[in-house]
Amino acid sequence: MTFTILAFFAGAAIALQASMNAQLGSLLRNPILATVCAFTFSAFFSLIALSVSNNSAPSAKLVTSVPWYLWGVGGVLSAAGVGLCYFLIPKMGVGNLMSFVLSGQLLMAMLISHFGWFSVPQASISLQKLAGITAMIIGLVLVNKDFSAT
Helix, strand or coil: CHHHHHHHHHHHHHHHHHHHHHHHHHHHCCHHHHHHHHHHHHHHHHHHHHHHCCCCCCCHHHHHHCCCHHHHHHHHHHHHHHHHHHHHHHHHCHHHHHHHHHHHHHHHHHHHHHHCHHHCCCCCCCHHHHHHHHHHHHHHHHHHCCHHHC
C-alpha cells in the first residue's frame, strides 16, 4: 500500500512540475531553457540526495560492465519527453497532455514487461491487459473530446 501511495504522489508531482515548468517555458518564451533549468535543479538535488545516502560507490569493474546505452539514452529520452511536455502543455492543456503521456507510458510499459526488456520482470500481454488498454483508449476519447460542441 505504501508503494501505491508513493506512486500516486509521484504522478501528481509529475503533473505539477510539468505545469510549472511549462509556465516557465512560456514566460521565458523558450521551453528548451525551461528543460535545462529543470534538469539542472534535478541534478543538483539528486547529487545532494546521493551525498547523504548510505550507498557505496560502484567498483570500476561494475561501472565498465554496464551497457553503453544505459549511460545516456535514458537521459536523452528523459529530456525529450520532459521538453515536449513543457512545449505541449500551453497548446493542449495539462489534463489532455497528461492523458496522452500516461497512455504512452502504459503502452510502452506493457511492451517492456511483455518482452522483459531492461531486466524487468516479464509479464505477458493478456486479454485482461488488452481490455484495459481498450478502456484506456475509450477514456482518452472521453477526456479529450468536447462532446458539448456537437
